[in-house]
Amino acid sequence: MTTTDTRSADAARALFAERFGAEAAGTWSAPGRVNLIGEHTDYNDGFVLPFAIQHRTHVALGARDDGRIRVVSAFDAQVVDVALDELDALFPERRDSLPEWARYPLGVAWALLAASGTAPSSAIGVDLAFASDVPVGAGLSSSAAIEGATAVALAETWGLDLDRVALAKAGRRAENEAVGAPTGIMDQMASMLGRTDSAIFLDCRSLETQVVDLGFADAGLELVVIDTGVKHSHATGGYGERRAACERGAAALGVPALRDVTLGDLPRLADLVDDVTFRRVRHVVTENQRVLDTVRTLREQGPAAIGDLLVASHASMRDDFEISVPELDTAVESALAAGAVGARMTGGGFGGAAIALVAHDRVQTVTDAATAAFEASGFAAPTIFTVAPSPGAARDA
Known part of the structure; x- marks a missing residue:
């Protein structure tokens, strides 16, 4: 674990001891993720290419003997206490009675019991304390990190016979039904299946995955995250629209999902839908192709050759899907002007972070350029850091 990871694990254990008056039995963690390319394709049965990052959410767990689940987070002093056999009554109908953050771990518990066919009365109660160093609201999927950490901790504690894809599905169900965010499964799969120095090429229809070597270090490249500080929420607003x-x-094309639409279908679609719907579809269809092109380019030419695909992805999200904001555009434009190989916003949009693929010796130059551009535009200073492709969810201690 990195130093930051160790601090978060220690913080989770300390919080557990403080709020529950005992030592935790163990700690588990799961990473956030960066999506290299493939935005808003996942819930359209398309292709994505994310990788897990070194920033993780840690959970300290201890067993109880009264059939209850209690959760507490370093971000919220309130302990949320629910009987396991009350979860079915809470989700999804009464989810709003719970703090939003608590719906993530409690929703995972609910989804795991259902997926495994485990009766709540036969599962032991648990106390869970969470601490994280995944930036919240930056588009790095702090939500999937808390879901993944909860899933691996509870699956082991409850002895559930569920593989990693099933755990990812439970996380997605929690996010969709317990939280109310209509997201796809990319984030959960990346957090569960992450590998060092690699991305996960995911077919969101079949859930088949391939490990793709990124080769950043060998090419002298780093992936820089420029967190704009503009917060977003997937449970409301533009994402659902x-x-x-x-x-x-x-529906206009008579296909199950946009995965089934080709570039050649777009001219016909233009006669069937309004301009806004057409542009939304065009983004997804062209983005799917860019994911396939990026995987091929990484394998045939290496990471230094994917810059134009990243830039085209950002332009599509800015112009066709209209999910960028001025701060994200400034981050991308300043990074490219300072010599980045490629750059794009990442995550669901409406805020969050941009990523830039940068030669190692130009990281400081790009950092300085983005900081100066934000100041010149009157924006709050961005938070800028590098990320490394990292392992997925696991028990730590």
């Missing part, structure tokens, strides 16, 4: 537009486009 974009998903609805995708569903309208698929």
Whole structure:
């Protein structure tokens, strides 16, 4: 574990002891993720290419003998206490009675019991204390990190016979139904299946995965994250509207999902839907192709050759899907002007972070350029750091 990871694990254990008055039986963790390319394709049964990062959410766990689950987070002093056999009554109908953050771990518990066919009365109660160094609201999927950490901790504690894909599915169900965010499964799969120095090429329809060597270090490249500080929420607003537009486009073409739409279908679609729906669909269809092109380029030419694909992805999200914001555009433009190989916003949009693929000796130059550009535009200073492709969810101690 990195130094930062160790601090978060220690913080989770300390919080557990403080709030629950005992030592935790163990700690588990799961990473956030960066999506290299493939945005808003996942819930359209498309292709994505994320990788897990070194920033992780840690959970300290201890067993109880009263059939209850209690959760507490370093971000919220309130202990949320629910009986395991009450989870079915809470989700999804009464989810709003819980703090939003608590719906993630409690929703995972609910989804795991259902997926494994385990009766709540036969599962032991647990106390869970969370601490994290995954930046919240930056588009790095702090939500999947808390879901993944919860899933691996509870699956081991409860002795569930569920593989990593099943754990990822439980995380997605929690996010969709317990939280109310209409997201796909990319984030959970990346957090579960992450590998050092590699990305996960995921077919979101079949859930088949391939490990793709990124080769950043060998090419002298680093991936820089420029966190704009503009917060977003997937449970409200524009995310759901974009998903609805995708569903309208698929229905107009008579296909199950936009995965089934080719570039050649776009001219026909233009006569069937309004301009906004057309542009939303065009982003997804072209983005799917860019993911396939990026995987091929990484394998045939290496990471230094994918810059134009990253830039085209950002332009599509900015112009067709309209999920960028001025701060994200400034981050991308300043990084490219300072010599980045490629750059794009990452995550669901409406805020969050941009990524830039940068030669190692230009990281400081790009950092300085982005900071200066934000100041010149009157924006709050961004938080800028590098990320490394890292392992997925696991028990730590």
